[in-house]
Amino acid sequence: NAGVTQTPKFQVLKTGQSMTLQCAQDMNHNSMYWYRQDPGMGLRLIYYSASEGTTDKGEVPNGYNVSRLNKREFSLRLESAAPSQTSVYFCASSEIKVDRETQYFGPGTRLLVL
């Protein structure tokens, strides 16, 4: 049981280049999320998917697109990278139990846009 995995771990892009960040979870969770975290700041929600086949915008969606490929996988795409998108990107999935809801986070992808 690997939990939430993300690839790549680290990426350097030039302004205007595109890339896709991959995320997969093996916990059979319905909901998945993409966050970004800038240095010294809290996490900000980019997009989320409450269930397979649905996606919705979070707090900072501009410049990003997402695809919920299936229940396991949720990808984040930068069509034309900008230096302002330099950040650490975290993917998460969540489970809801009777007594609590928990989001499980991946190890993050560090993105540098030059």
Add this chain to the structure above:
Amino acid sequence: LAKTTQPISMDSYEGQEVNITCSHNNIATNDYITWYQQFPSQGPRFIIQGYKTKVTNEVASLFIPADRKSSTLSLPRVSLSDTAVYYCLVAVKAAGNKLTFGGGTRVLVKP
């Protein structure tokens, strides 16, 4: 979404109890209070969640007064490895929960 306010940083020493208070004045009736811990270069990790009164697990305790306008995370007998950023969040327990992470509280545990 309820806004939360917590101290920017706190220092403590090994073996002491650390209490972090979070203010959430506009918490809604169905909102839960959740705390996450984040180490450098890692994703946040769930610590504890509660709705009212007191919740305790193997890691921490969460105290929530009757008016629910604040909550206190208590870390008993901290060690150096508890040095991290702690986030207080308030949200409804539901699928596709749009959690809002504030700046968190940086806890530094000294030897």
